[in-house]
Amino acid sequence: MTTTRNAMPQAGDEGIVVDGLKVQFPIRSGVFRRQTGIVRAVDGVSFDIPAGTTVGLVGESGSGKTTTGRALLGLAPVSGGGVRIFGESQAELAARPGALPRTCQLVFQDPFASLNPRMTVGAALSEVLAVHGLAGREERARRVQTLLDGVGLRPEMADRHPVELSGGQRQRVAIARALAVEPRFIVLDEVVSALDVSIQGQILNLLIDLQRERGLTYLFITHDLGVVRYVSQRIVVMYGGKVMETAPRDRLFSVPHHPYTHALLSAVPLPDPKAERARARLDVRSEPPDPAAPPPGCRFQRSCPFATDLCRSEEPPLRPVAADHLAACHHMERPEVRQALTTATQGVSA
Amino acid sequence: MFTFVLRRALQTVPVVLGVTLATFLLSQIIPGDPTDVLLGPGASDEARERLRTALGLDRSMVVQYLYYLGNLAQGDFGQSFTFARPVIEVLADRMANTALLAFAAIALASAAGIAAGTWAAVRPGSLRDRGLTVGVLFLNSMPSFWLGLVLILIFGLHLRLLPVSGMSSGDGGPLNLMAHMLLPTVTLAAWSLAAIARMTRSSLLEVINSDYVRTARSRGVGEARIVLFHALPNAMPAVITVIGMQMGFLLSGAVLTETVFSWPGIGLAMYQAISTRDIPLIQGGILVLALAFVAINFAVDVLYAYFNPKIKLA
């Protein structure tokens, strides 16, 4: 067991605060690459991650969830709003050389693409230690062993190359590499999506254990509501660059309010043929809105069975439905909407 | 596609300016006083001064460079001492001969290289595949002047089948020209042929194992169609890059080959210019070869975009 650089978080410690975050990319075209438009990948997103907890950020491709995660780490341009990381603004952290990557780390979906195929696992890990000046030459080998042990890999794995590892083992190496700098915050971007269901749980359980042992703070990004439930205390649902709904985990699963949350819930396959045949579904029929030219009104309007003219003209604000539970829908109190969402959760949440 | 071509064309402008700057500086760093060469060592100081003023050699470097650019733009590359003619005229005659040889060589190298690489790739590990690997190694390890001499010995002196020098003999005519071209073309093409065959093979092997080839097979598409219409087009970008690079090598390789076969091209002219320190001709030759290189790279990028639709978006 390693001793961590950072003390365990106390209740009330400020974790990650995202306030009105916007990420925009210019569109350039023509011979002279003039800016001809703007892609609003993330359009005013706010949420908090209390220190030592996990927020699940859920949405499909094009929802802006990955860009949000990258913006927190300074890997995407923040064009508006603010990010505070453990009480400091992201800009302050970024100004101190090495401070941002030593506090915040990222683990990707495809560890194979992020591991150098010619480097052994041990070399990859000790490189990180060397780059950040965290261990002297002699100490590195020992630290590599500690890191491998921490993610449940046997010591001899240090001599293996990525091709010799299974998908789950590679993901463990990627996690060990992120942990090498002893960060306090880790963005986990679709970390189990590429793995067989049978071993997804190994990685999720490992992440939960690491969090308990070291007081880590996680942003868990995924398209799968089924997975996120096991690791998150709070869930943020994004669509088209905006937050659609956010609530504590159990509340989101038992009383979802946004039709898009309903769509995500009804898409999770149930390992029960009868329930699967009988269930009511809400399909997300159309593609997400073009982030360069979002329609006026609600971003989800084209896929929403309850959409009215109001939804096509006026953007619904994110408003409270209960304490600590916000949703952005004009019609979430309408009886037929409530009825549809209640049936959706029958047999789904205990 | 049009925007892409135009944008890529604009990108060549700074490169071309860089090349002219380099050839201009070449004349500045070469030791010796140009008036020595033009007037002879016995000329009076007054005559030298007059010539300097006339040539603008007393002005600043920047002004001289701008004059140089202006002259180039008007097609004035200076005067060749060796040939006692304007450089541009010498080069224009020679360029056509070199281009003829280079295009014949690249056409031969590409056609034979792609064919051989494809032929080997459809049966990886087979006898023909291993044969190709040996052949590639053999061609790659032979210097072109040596291969040229061997060919001259065999076909020219021993078998007396082909002429070994110059571009024409007797009454000339297209057949006579082709006979003269054959040995230098083969000599020049050999190395590139090997490189193109090797790249075609490896690039095609990768593509043949791809998912979309499996998709085409799963829909009953025949092997020949798969190789020609699915695999080869996707293997082409890598092959085209190699062909483009080989074009550059061919232009420089032409110096040796043209010398061996007395082929009256830029290479032979450069060889002569270097032996006689004919600086304006060397400058002009370098400039023309460099511009040809830029033009080839431009063509390669455009072709690349044609075969890879994703490039146009980038």
Add this chain to the structure above:
Amino acid sequence: MNAIPTRRSEPSRPVLEVENLRVSYGSAQRPIHVVNDVSFSVRPGEALGIVGESGCGKSQTMLAVLRLLSGSGRITAGRARFEGQDLAALSARQMRRIRGHGLALISQDALSALNPSMRIGAQMAEPLVRYDGMSRGDARKRCIELLEMVGIPGAATRLAAYPHELSGGMRQRVLIAMAISGNPKLLIADEPTTALDVTIQAQILRLIDRLRRELGMALVLITHDLGVVAGVSDTIAVMYAGRVVETAETDRLFETPRHPYTRALLDSIPKLDAPADRRLQPIAGLPPDPLRPLSGCPFHPRCSHAEPRCTDGLPALEAKEPGSGHLIRCVIDPWRAAAAGGRTSGLTGASRP
């Protein structure tokens, strides 16, 4: 498109019969068997789910059927019959005819399964024009019709698109449209939804299911996720380390899974109705390396019910209750009692509402 009556109203000859199939790689002296003694059959209109972890041989089995194994891969024992014809005995020309018209394949990653330098329309139309003798105009009409069938709006304009210009879900739909373009008798879908968002996954699965019914195709759905096949397949074969370890009709398998591996797979699925604070139950460890086959039951090192006798030899795949059609490859059979007390009604076939 006319709906063809599909369900097995009468016993009919299977479209595909696989008998004791073995697939091997490597040299003849030191072969590596990746599929061993696999048997199953698929009747017209029937849907079979083949479920197992990466490397269990599920994809290799179906690639062997299509004769699309790569490298040194080959069938070394057993046979695969399509409508009674031994596929291994066919000439290359006959096999090409069956691919596309008899058997069709949908692969996992639609981006890499579509030719990046060909427009959608050209890829779709190629076999129609080349081998089915359609005119270009007719082929174009047919392609538009196919794209509409798979739910692509503005089909006519998509024909000119390149694969990278479409979204992941669209590409998968295009791949499905291509697979059904030759009216195949059997559709093989290899992890067709794994690379997709959950919302799109559900739609693609239902699309495949709907097309199967409308076109009267049989389906083999290959996946690592038992949740995915639950709503689609009639029968399930669970594979582990190159062998079938359990097979039964879908409802029966989910109600009374009998092999410890099947149980473990089911327990590993994140469920929406389990208490969220309970830990997930992944399967510990890794499947065996095909280079070092284990003696006895290949699952015993990861099995929570393993006993010493599990290493004594490979258990046979057998029906513990004769006539049930529920076969398991396990000498322990820990849930025998529960199954005996359970229902027996699932034997008459999956008739659905």
